[in-house]
Amino acid sequence: MFVNNDANQRLCESLVSTSYVRQADEASKRQTKLFSQLVSNRKLPTDGWNEQVIESFLLELSQLDSNNFLDNCGVGEREGRVYSKLVQRRNFGLHHGIGRSGDVSADQPKAIGSSIIAKLANILVADAMKISGLQSIDSTTTLLLPLCTGMSLCSVFNALRAHQREEQNAKEDERQNTIVWTRLDQKTCIKSILASGYDVCVVDPILEKDELVTNLQALEKELSAEENENTKKIACVVSSTSCFAPRASDDVEAIAKLCQKYNVAHVINNAYGVQSRKLCVKIEAAMRKGRVDCVVQSLDKNFLVPVGGAIVCASKGNGYLVDKVRKLYPGRASISSTLDVLITLLEMGKTGYERLLDERETNYEKLKMALERTASKYGERVLETPNNPISLGVTLTSSRNDLVTKFGSMLFTRRVSGARTVPMQETKKIGDVELRGFGASFSTYPTAYFTAAAAIGMREKEIESFELQLEKTFKDFVKLT
Numbered sequence: 433m434f435v436n437n438d439a440n441q442r443l444c445e446s447l448v449s450t451s452y453v454r455q456a457d458e459a460s461k462r463q464t465k466l467f468s469q470l471v472s473n474r475k476l477p478t479d480g481w482n483e484q485v486i487e488s489f490l491l492e493l494s495q496l497d498s499n500n501f502l503d504n505c506g507v508g509e510r511e512g513r514v515y516s517k518l519v520q521r522r523n524f525g526l527h528h529g530i531g532r533s534g535d536v537s538a539d540q541p542k543a544i545g546s547s548i549i550a551k552l553a554n555i556l557v558a559d560a561m562k563i564s565g566l567q568s569i570d571s572t573t574t575l576l577l578p579l580c581t582g583m584s585l586c587s588v589f590n591a592l593r594a595h596q597r598e599e600q601n602a603k604e605d606e607r608q609n610t611i612v613w614t615r616l617d618q619k620t621c622i623k624s625i626l627a628s629g630y631d632v633c634v635v636d637p638i639l640e641k642d643e644l645v646t647n648l649q650a651l652e653k654e655l656s657a658e659e660n661e662n663t664k665k666i667a668c669v670v671s672s673t674s675c676f677a678p679r680a681s682d683d684v685e686a687i688a689k690l691c692q693k694y695n696v697a698h699v700i701n702n703a704y705g706v707q708s709r710k711l712c713v714k715i716e717a718a719m720r721k722g723r724v725d726c727v728v729q730s731l732d733k734n735f736l737v738p739v740g741g742a743i744v745c746a747s748k749g750n751g752y753l754v755d756k757v758r759k760l761y762p763g764r765a766s767i768s769s770t771l772d773v774l775i776t777l778l779e780m781g782k783t784g785y786e787r788l789l790d791e792r793e794t795n796y797e798k799l800k801m802a803l804e805r806t807a808s809k810y811g812e813r814v815l816e817t818p819n820n821p822i823s824l825g826v827t828l829t830s831s832r833n834d835l836v837t838k839f840g841s842m843l844f845t846r847r848v849s850g851a852r853t854v855p856m857q858e859t860k861k862i863g864d865v866e867l868r869g870f871g872a873s874f875s876t877y878p879t880a881y882f883t884a885a886a887a888i889g890m891r892e893k894e895i896e897s898f899e900l901q902l903e904k905t906f907k908d909f910v911k912l913t
């Protein structure tokens with residue numbers, strides 16, 4: 433900013449040697465080029481940027497926001513004033529948030545730096561998702577929201593209601609009021625439906641060997657018109673890809689075909705599925721061969737940033753629901769999660785991102801082997817769930833059912849976090865929906881078990897320590913039973 437222009441360079445040359453100024457100028461031009469490449473290529477840089485470059489890039493952009501103008505005099509009720517210098521530094525002086533009251537993706541006139549950052553984050557996230565295999569999306573049909581997955585799903589359902597009301601102008605009792613949900617026992621999934629004011633119609637999966645797969649027959653029965661008449665009006669189907677074993681990823685392609693056949697909207701909860709190429713291939717096929725109105729995924733679970741954001745996307749040319757979400761979103765958005773993911777993807781680059789995807793796949797195999805080794809010593813086994821590429825389940829049969837959750841707390845005491853124990857025959861009520869066999873996504877799963885996941889960013893060392901602690905835990909556990 434200070435020396436990257438000709439006039440100032442001449443002035444510098446009056447202070448120090450011309451050749452040194454030229455040389456320094458060449459170096460700074462290389463940084464300038466990184467930015468021009470980013471904006472013109474609209475893709476992840478092949479190699480990540482270093483921290484210092486990213487920092488100066490952000491500080492320079494923040495100078496484009498009006499709160500940082502030297503002579504700015506603010507007379508509005510929101511002028512990006514911040515009391516604490518620590519808060520200011522934590523935000524790189526980007527205080528104005530993103531968007532305008534009419535559209536959360538619109539340029540914010542008071543904050544052009546922030547607006548550029550938001551656009552770039554959007555472009556890079558869409559590119560990363562393409563690298564994972566979601567080829568049909570693009571940045572125009574990709575929206576970052578400063579809300580977690582559950583709240584983002586909620587926004588999608590609300591947008592769907594607004595859209596369907598405008599489309600049909602239907603009378604109150606003819607309006608779509610029900611969401612058909614392929615059961616996945618994660619409370620947020622069902623709460624996102626209830627919180628948006630819809631009734632839930634639960635479609636339980638079916639058990640195939642160890643694995644819980646989509647019950648397409650039951651789903652079709654719900655969708656077919658005869659069944660439906662005068663009872664419930666279906667707003668959409670919600671399916672899921674990433675989930676706890678032994679539930680498999682839904683057969684989203686078959687569901688998409690059914691939704692097309694019955695002309696019903698289809699929303700895919702792809703919470704942590706972007707990290708898995710296998711899951712992305714499934715979604716891509718669903719988008720190409722059937723009906724998918726929207727796909728929702730977590731920013732933190734997929735891109736190694738703090739909790740707080742999600743991505744809502746759709747295939748190119750089919751962004752009506754994504755657009756509705758951005759227009760219906762009331763207010764401005766926090767820049768936090770957008771900034772975090774932009775910084776992260778710039779630092780990671782395409783090479784870093786692909787390496788993480790590869791490592792995760794290898795880690796899944798390693799984790800599976802570690803679990804098999806340990807389980808077999810104690811008469812247990814790894815559940816066969818070929819259609820779940822992230823999570824693995826291990827039976828806890830030789831124990832008493834009432835001690836199963838104890839196994840989880842014993843692991844936690846040994847500093848193993850994230851393992852999830854599921855006893856048999858638990859029942860939970862969420863809102864007015866009763867779920868038998870809660871935890872397993874199935875009312876009568878034949879065994880208790882625990883799960884562990886090979887998620888993006890997991891290190892090999894963690895698998896090794898886990899194996900060690902698991903062994904000790906099993907040893908202590910058999911003494912209890």
Ligand SMILES: *Cc1c(COP(=O)(O)O)cnc(C)c1O
Pocket residue numbers: 580581582583616618620621672674675701703704730
């Ligand atoms: C994590 C997760 C959610 C909830 O995500 P939040 O970001 O906490 O809202 C919803 N559904 C599934 C399948 C998940 O794994």
